[in-house]
Every structure is written in C-alpha cells, then in structure tokens.
Amino acid sequence: MEYDDEALRRYLDGRLQQWYLDARLEREPPGGEPVFDSATWAFHPENLRIARAGLRLALRAGGLYRRGQRNARTLRVRHHDLALPGLSDAMSGFRLLQISDLHVDVDPEFGPALAEQLRHLSWDACVITGDFRYRTNGDFTPALSGFEHISRVLQGPVYAILGNHDSIRMVPHLEGLGTRVLMNEGVHLGDDHGRGVWLAGVDDPHFYRQHDIPRALADRPEDWPALLLAHSPEAYREAASAGADAMLCGHTHGGQIRLPGGVPLVTNADCPREFTSGAWRWQTLQGYTSVGAGSSVLDVRYNCPAEVVLHRLVPRPPAD
Template identity: 45%
Template sequence: MSNEPTMPEDDIMRALEARLGRLHARQRLGIERDHEAQVFGQGLNFFHPENLAASPLLIRAALVAVGLYRRGLANAEKVSLRENRIVSAKLPRAFDGFAILHLSDLHVDMCPQAMARVRALVADLSYDLCVLTGDYRGATHGPHDAALAGMAELRDALRSPILAVLGNHDTILMTPRLEQMGMRVLLNECETIVRDGARIHVAGIDDAHYFRVDNIAKAGEGIPHDEFSILLSHTPEIFRQAAHADFDALFAGHTHGGQICLPGGVALTLDSTLPRAFGAGPWRYHEMQGYTSVGAGSSVLPVRFNCPPEITLHQLQAAGDEK
C-alpha cells in the first residue's frame, strides 16, 4: 500500500495548473465544489440519488423488506472476467494479440469483498496494458482517503503500464496520489505506445457526464488519422464525438449496466443519454468499436441484480488474422 504523504491542496493545484493550464485545473475543481451535495438540477439527470444522503438507507430498507438485500450483496461480490476482441485493419501487425486489461467503476471503498475478488482475478492474468475508466470513490463528494487507500491496495496487484481517466465520482485532487502509485491519469491527454517500431495511441478525457470538462479535440490533436487509436472515457455517451474524431475504439464504463436490472439484464436506468444497446458490453458506431464495462464495483449500495460485475480483457487483432 502507498505510504506517500498527502500533499496540501494548494500544492496539488499548483502542480495541476502547471501541467494542465490554470483554466482546466480551476474549472474542474470549481465545478466539483458547485456540485457538492447537490441533489436536484445538476448534470444530465434532474435527480441524482447518489447525492442524497438518505438514498442508501431508503433503497436498503426496500430491498430488506422484500427479502432481496442479502442476495444483492452476494451478487455484487461475484466479479467475473469477460473477454472481448477488437479487430481492425488499422492495427499494426506488431500489436496483433496486444492485451488490455480494462477496469471500471471500482468504487473501491464500497465493497471490500468485490475488490478482493478483483485482486484475485488479476493476479495471474497476462496483459500488455491496464486501463482504468474512472469512478474510484464511492461518494460523489467529501473525503477521498479511503478510496485512495483502496486504489493503492489494488495497484499492488496490477502490472504497469497503467493508464487511467477520472469519473464523475472522482475529484481532480486525487490525481497526484494516483500518479504516485504509478498510474498515468489522462486529463484530455494522449499516450503513444511503441512496439517494434510501430505505434498505437491511447487518449483519455476528463469526465464528460457530470463535470463536463472533456476535450476530445485536445486529447486527440496529435494522433495521425491513419494510425490506430483508443479513447478512454468514463462515460460512453460521447460516442458520436469520438467516432467522428477518428478513434477506432472507445472503452468506457459509468452505466454499471444498470446495476439493478430486470431478468434478462434489462436495465431500469443507465444514467446516460445513449442507446440502450451501448449500455453494456461490445457495440459499434460507424467505424468505431466500443465497449462499455458494467463495472467491478457498485454505486449507492453494494448490491447487484441480473447484472454481474466484471473486469474485461480486450485483445487487439489485426484484420486478416481472425481465427
């Protein structure tokens, strides 16, 4: 576990301003503070149960009343490994078989048993890159030390390199500590990965759902249009912008697949403005392939119904090499 000392907030902001520019850093933190503890009238949805202190108690009471609470807890602990293939003619042969471990919506301080299961699952996995698509904290505001401690414990089970983006539950003040753990947090930025002289690009945007501080143009401005690129976003609802910006793949989370679903995995809500077909698993929009993780953790309460939690192993494949 990381024993790095906590940086004073002023020092964190100076470091973020030097890296991102004063406008983005101050904008992100200012919007966070404006949204803190707001329940009505913020974000894409008018009502946000995750910001209402009584919501967990009310939902828990309802589930207990109908005898489903314990089952929901057990379901939330059963994290499974899913596999997905991304096949592209633009992928260099040097990256054929390149494996990407994708973790999303961990909410590490919500369900310790689920996180223990994640650590066990990743321990023996073989992969070339790990990507995290946001929501490390359980709450949407307030202290984040417990989330950082949980992330440090998980980090010990992961192998580098690790690229990450922030979600709507994450404060930008978490960034320096996450990066001290060896995770590169992409804030409308891009990393280029080189193998045998060939390269692919992985860009990441800041939260587009709640804080709306995403900038796809900035994240992708240095990527040649004929080279393979992946966009990391907490939410998949920017799929149109990503596709028209020439990204070949979009990895996201946020929806939890609904978390509490009807039989057959029919989500009651996805908390996103996007086609339901894009709310979980693989999908395609024009030439871009997408994948929306249902997440390894849970929000509001650590319960799941008809929507098992997951981590995902993506394998990149050059077109023509399909088996």
C-alpha cells in the same frame, strides 16, 4: 480534509490549461453531487439519500439484500476482441485489461478481494475507466487505501481517467501508486519501435463535462489507430467526429440492478440503451461499455454480474 491546491497546480503545470484546472476545481461539489444540477438542467435520482435508504429497506424486507451483496462480490472475466484499423502486426494480440467503476470505498474488503482475483490474470497494459471512489466529495483517503491493494498486482503500464465521482485532487496520489491519469491527453501504447496505438483519455463527460477529445488526439501520429478512454458512453458522437477508432467506457454499471431478461432499471446515461453495456458500434466507432467491477448507491447487483474485461487487439478489415 484540507487541500493544497497550489501544490496541485505546480504538480500539473504544463499538462493542463489553467482555465481547465480552475473550472474543474470550481465544479467539484463541496457537499456531494446535486440531485438537480442547475448548470446542465440534469436530474440525478441516484443522489437522493432517501431513495437509497428506501431501496435498502425494501431489499432486506424481501430477503434479497444478502443475495445482492454476494452477486456484487462475484467477479466475471469477460474476453472481447477489439478491432482497430491499421493495427500493426506487432500490436495484434496485445491484451488490454479494462477495469471500471471500482467505487472501492463502498466495501473495505473489496480492494483486497479484487486484487486476489486479478492476481490470476495476465495482460500487457491496464486501463481504468473512472470512478475510483463512491463518495463524490470529502476525504478520498479510503478510496486510495483500497486502490493501493489493487495497484500492487497491476503489472505493466497502467492508465486511467477520472469519473464523475473522482476529484482531480486525487491525481498526484494515483500517479504515486503507478497509475498515469490521462486528462485530455494521449500516450503511445505499445513498444518503442514501429507503429503503435494512440491511447487517449479524457475527463468525465457526464457530470464535469470537461472532456476535450480533439486535444487528447492532437498528438496522434499519422495513420495510427486511436483508442479513446471516456468514463461515459455519452461522448460517442464527439468521439466519432474527432476521429477515434474505438472507445472504452464505464459509468452505467449496466444498470447494476436488472429485471429478469437483463432489462436495466436505470442506466444514468444520455445515450442509446444498447451503448450502456458490452460491445456496440456507431458509424465507424467501435465501443465497449463495461458494467464495472464495483457497485454504487448500494453494494448489490442483480442479473448484472460485476466484470473486468480482457480486450485483445485485432486488425479491423479495411472494408469494415
């Protein structure tokens, strides 16, 4: 697939610093994410092809593969109250749909199937916390085609951030489908009158590490609550330090494959395990890490159902 990076630069002109775009493009791996990243001294076992093949064979031999596929295609809708300090009466009860880790190109049937399930839900705004695609390099057209099915049922404003699987070259295409991608940027969430919520979104903090939380919060109106979108919970310390009140994440898949009792085999995130799924808190920062709607490495899940999350915004008591 050929890319027109000059057209990309023109499209993003005024939104991104030139050095940031250059660094993002330079870091995008031509051959996929490495098993060992010499830039950060990080080991990524999920990128070992032989490990994926071996796991698939083992599951098939044990008669568990089809069961895992059925699990991965069974979506759970979770409801969560997200408490924000200083939330206005007008924004209390605002419903925010969070979708994470679609990896929509893993299974061509996934996009239409998820769209059909979302058709029965209702929300005020939607956020997508990264990883639209499974592949980390090459042609992203299959992921865009799959997401197009989903985008048709996403009512209201839709905001997204990029994950470690996503190329910045996808941004014009995603925005052409009605999804505003936040790249170290923020927007006003709510109506145009009175006090709202500052919705900030940053680039991937796991692999690309081009996230800039202070920049995303820079235009936040005084005393407005700030809700941050970050692909991985690994940015929790920086988020709290920068003054974010809450953070919505994904990336971990909750382990995707868990032992009985809910113990994940792998979370692929440098943070406390309790931050890798569901609601959590660190100092004054409220967090929620979705286990994701899709699957990666293999299209299976065990003891970790796929999910979308309906967050209801509620006021946080002053002493909390």
